[in-house]
Amino acid sequence: MATIGIDLGTTNSCAAFVEGGRPVIVPNVEGERTTPSVVAFSKDGERLVGTVARRQAAMNPDRTIESVKRHMGGDWWADIDGKLYSPQELSAMILRKLRRDAEAFLDQEVTQAVITVPAYFDDAQRQATKDAGRIAGLDVLRIINEPTAAALAYGLDNGEPQKVMVYDLGGGTFDVSIIEIGDDVIEVLATSGDNHLGGDDFDERVIAYLLDAFQREHGIDVRRDKMALRRVAEAAREAKKELSALESTQVNLPFLAQGPAGPAHLETTLTRAAFNDMTRDLVERTSGPVQTALNDAGIAASELGCVLLVGGSTRIPAVQEHVRRLTGKEPSASINPDECVAMGAALQAATLSGASTGLVKADNSILLLDVTPLSLSVETVGGVATRLVERNTTLPVHYSQVFSTAAAFQTSVEIRVLQGERPLAKDNKAIGTFRLKGIKRAPAGVPQIEVTFDIDANGILTVSAKDLDTGKAQSITIDDSGRMSDDEVERAIRDAEQYAAQDGLRRDFMAARDEAQSLLSEADRALAQVGKQLEKDEKKQIKADAAALRKLVGKKLDALSAADVDELRSAKDRLERSSARARTLVSRD
Template sequence: MGKTIGIDLGTTNSCVAVVEGGAAVIIPNSQGERTTPSVVAFTDNGERLVGQVALRQAITNPKGTITSIKREMGTNYRVKAEGRNFNPAEISAIILGKLKKDAESYLGEDVTEAVITVPAYFSDAQRQATKDAGTIAGLNVKRIINEPTAAALAYGVDKEEAKKVLVFDLGGGTFDVSILDIKDGVIEVIATAGDNHLGGDDFDECITTELIDTFSRQYRVNIRNQEITMRRIREAARKAKEELSFTATTQINLPYLTEIKGEQVHLEYTLDRAKFDRLTSALVEKTQKPVLQAMEDAHVTKDDIGKVILVGGSTRIPAVQNKIQLLTGKEGFKGINPDECVAMGAALQGGVMGGEITGLLLLDVTPLSLGIETVGGMCTKVIERNTTIPISKSQVFTTAASFQPQVEIKVLQGERAKAADNKLLGKFKLKGIQKAMAGVPQIEVTFNIDANGIVNVSARDQKTGKAQEITIESSENMSQAEIEKAMEDARRYAGEDENIRSMSETRNRLNTLILQANEMQKQLSKTDKAKGKEAKKDLARPIKDAAKALKGKNTTLDELNRCAMKLEQVMGRYQK
């Protein structure tokens, strides 16, 4: 039996791990990096790029580059490429396929089994879409587990005394908070809350908006419809956010950002942490309600919480850390890497299932209540939120009208009293029920939630024995035929020509070098006019040759590399 890998399929970055010698280790990707950007790109020449290579060309290919697809899981969002529409599960499968391939290179064997993590607050449709993505990528998804729970496993909670742990998970696109009870190697989730549309992307957008507004006021121009310009601004915003986690001030410089009336204009902006905190204060405040909700549901106070574990890159933001301390009275634990711990926990769960790790038991919960629509358009709950899974629970209902030949079961997920205010997961009809006066038939409705948090609902007339059931699949999820077709496509692209990939990487590198060379000329002219004039003269030919090579349809990889080397050599003389 082969290894089971653990995958953190993230909004911004993804990570894969495996158990070796009883411990979880991170698997580096083909570039030697421990995380892989969750970015997919479709190029004009028909190739698919994944990870860092896709991210590098994002500025020059904004329409064909897809980021943060995790935020669209379980929806009817579509990406148009290669003459057809891709759903979020298919795009996610391309990322998973890359992680699978990297794992196989590292382990030297085929990998077919995986444990994949999802935000604790993911709905049934989102979990099913994640499982579909794994299937398309050629993986047997043995378990879907919640990210905060995986982080607790990685933290090594089984090695400490009994305590309650709060996991604060703020990633690129989602936010979860979970309260766990730890004792005797049993990790039991007792409450979870969150927001599936709160994360680092939103902090980036605050900086992006500030930069656009500043630029628009200065030049009286709207640049929001300029895709390449916007991609550069968003990338600069992300880098500025990351830098402000470690420094008090950051400089944002975007040379040759756009052209106005035939003249190239630049964006220069100084952003300090105080201004960043003001821009993002509303986002930090949004983390408060889920924390308090989870604590209330778990019946705990600040004093009951033994430790706070930080998960997700966005927990590095100082204002977020201050908020955590204010809400919990505890400083967040920083002894584990917030970018890697979820994948490590998923690998450990795979090790538990495969028998490599013993003495650990994971008890997770369903994040939202489940029920059916009853008379008056009300939602009657059958399983309350924060119920430990897997679980099976039944409740008996009856008819609202006399002599009904059938009943329609509408399955709902949510906390609202009115059915219309909750999410409709699916519906089915139970026919052939006992014809009797209203209130006489006894219809038993049973909800089964498996260890992945995926729901199956059945209904049975206790008198006639007639029964019907449904495994919840929203209209946005994929049929088996669609999954098989997507798997075929994934296999077809698995053998993609590496020369094409190298061409794309080198072209992106050359584009970046041209931008850097132009910026170097500008900076040198400010500090030393004579040296700036000399640099401009020396760089003119290499820049021209590089631009010509990039435009050429038949340019070879060797020609691109020669242009890049020449640019680097000339720039190197002025960097000393």
Template sequence: VADDGSLLVGEAARNQYALHPERSVRSIKRRMGEFTSVQMAGKDYSPQEISAMILRRLRDIAEAHLGEPVGKAVITVPAYFSDAQRQATREAGEIAGLEVVRIINEPTAAALAYESCHSGARKALVYDLGGGTFDVSVVNLESDVVEVLSSHGNNHLGGDDFDQKLISFATDHLRERHDIDVGQHPLAMARLQHAAEAAKIILSSEPYATLSEEYLLEKDGVPIHLSVEVSRNEYEEMIEPYIAETLDAVHIALSGAGLTVADINEILLVGGATRTPLVQRRLEQELGMQPRAEVDPDLCVAMGAAIQAAVIAGGQAPTVLIDVTPYTFGTSALEYFNGQMYPFCFVPLIRKNTPIPVSRSEGFCTIFDGQSKVDIHVYQGEDPDALNNIEIGRFTIEGLRDAPAGNPLVTTFSLDVNGILEVTSREKETGLVHSITIDNAISRFTGD
């Protein structure tokens, strides 16, 4: 609720949350189906009423875009939602003035979006990790029919929990540094939430992020500022137990469908939290195949709902078209390979089938004390041994500071829609930088 009493939804509400947490409600999806109320600006609301406000806003956006009234809706829910949660969702639609013609499972909707331009019978694992909920479904895809064979999940696990780990990291830092308990200050905690979410997003594509908030609060009349760096490695250690829990759910879902890993043809990623590199890496390790992520994970469920709505309305189901890179691009590093240290281990930065344009960064370290230069090799391919891939460029970053082994460098690969690949390497402490541009990276280099 804004200062003038008007209702804010989405990005505007999230921005307001950092200033007026008492006037805001977030993650209401987790409360659907509960006989409870939440408070916003001094008034009590049921979860259905809050959800109806969001649905009403979505309807208004649709009407403005279409130029005509919208009276019916297809609404998606986690496959793991109970009858009570589904009924609460239906009630929210009715409160919003919509006739809910269909409630469909999110994995079904996601599969519709992924499969709108494919054919043939397949079994897919839909891994849906959103902000507030997680579910995994095994689906059978055959001749325009998406059948959910089994589902498992947790309605209280998602990106919000990842944020909470970063918030705890920041509050521990402030307690050690300034001997202050931020948990006693709701406004400061709301700002920390904002900073944590921003850092989480950065860590999806960068090896380091800074949790930063100026004038977070005061202690004895002195302003307290927050500025603490967190590495992707530290962050991944924090959230690893959550990812392990999701992988347990994957195996339960497979067992429920009477299938093994070998029966699965593909993994479809859904939900913004699947952008976390650890999620994709662990799924690949566990299931032996690279997950598909070419449809925007934040939008694919909505796309699937739209396709379902188009079919119900008697229209032609639209095809989702996405530009993706057909190759993996990466560099090489000294790592363990077949049980021994090997200097040409392939480190992929941009995976094939990633939507373009895209930019990805990774942290590397020098291996000798006083190392003054590093050779950066750029490869295209899929083999774990970089020498079996195609080298498409190389450059040297010279003049590194005199530092012990472990001096960090950040290497960034940026690929645009025209297939131009720019590779940049920067010494983290000094900002010393060197780069190379490779034209036609997608079309020019082919090999066995």
């Protein structure tokens, strides 16, 4: 069984494996090296993932979901025809396609993977990503930060001692990491970022520009027309890409809307200068995290040996120029920004498939040390966030602290755990509530309760506690609305497996249906052309078999069984036999 590395991206995803000690990108069944992170549902219930989903988006906007990664770990659901899908389930559909494509390419089963996440993902987002992998039928060996994976891929060929900045601007998130490559060690010194800044935001600016231009020319606002809006969004995405190579581009969308004077077309020119002007503040927003990462790492930009650009949005010339101004360095062109994250994940996957514990060696020489991206605190008296684990602490982390009661004769204590950098609890994100029960009644401040925080190499937090007075370990319940429970994950796994089987039936049924429809056309044509040459009973039998087959062809795809496929094929065989002579007569004529 093969083990793969997966870059689960906001806009596109990518998979890789290691062959002969080198990472190799896995092409999908469409022959592409990356797969659009798009999920769609057809009207008859078929699930579409990747390029086929993106192609039909304009005609099916209500059942097409993009950029689901931005909702990971949050309380967001997609409502498709009355059925709710969580971000984990939708991401699992993308992961399942990547897994199947890898199995087709490698001609072997794939059950293990390393999956990447933005360095600034919090505990709930990392856990949600891991749950998505489980639903897709993958044993997720490790969650690794995207900039770290990119540095790992870079370090494979550039292992000389140096400090590297990874500037990762993807479709939905921005991360920057300062990484030191030593003789045998790749160590993350600091990381910072913005989980709500990426290529999608650049697209939104172009979309608004095109909609305003169309409204000025035709007096029509198409913002409420979902189909038109999807066409504009696709055109905006393509225009953005073209402006990375051209100084201007033409946007032409015929028949975008129907106006009083007839069909209205969108025809406009977008220049790179105009694009740079409308997105200037987005580019500038990357400056803060860059400076924070440099400060946390304790180095100046001049000490950097290399700057790596990762993520498709770093192809924007204004972004590249901004990085040059920030760092005084010419960004390296030695790695592919769309593929390097998956390649780094594959290197780690190859190692972990042999041993899934401890710190990671990318090959037999490079040791990888990652960090936690956000500080970990607990809420104490007065709503203060008391810092326990500082951001950019090397993983894994094991930290214990003794707490006590704030009121007399308490039999339980509640501890709110927070992630963030603000001094007040209310300004940070609450990631869980931990309740310790069964404390011996005593005056305030007397009980000694040791709470232990463990952040594993995935950046995922677990908590344990014990009462030092009794020495007994106590259970702690984690309440996190952003997480799926084990039961929910198991149910989603069953649904995904059930769909996989149903998907196979759909493919078999549609193939048989296409053959049946072709046969029905031939039979109808034969009856029309040579019916007078046939015996009465023969004609009657052809008509009866055709009617029976036509009824089966119309069966809905969302309620199929294996028996339905067999019945369709049997009915087709009967019509083939009964109409054989008539079709032969037609071919002779």
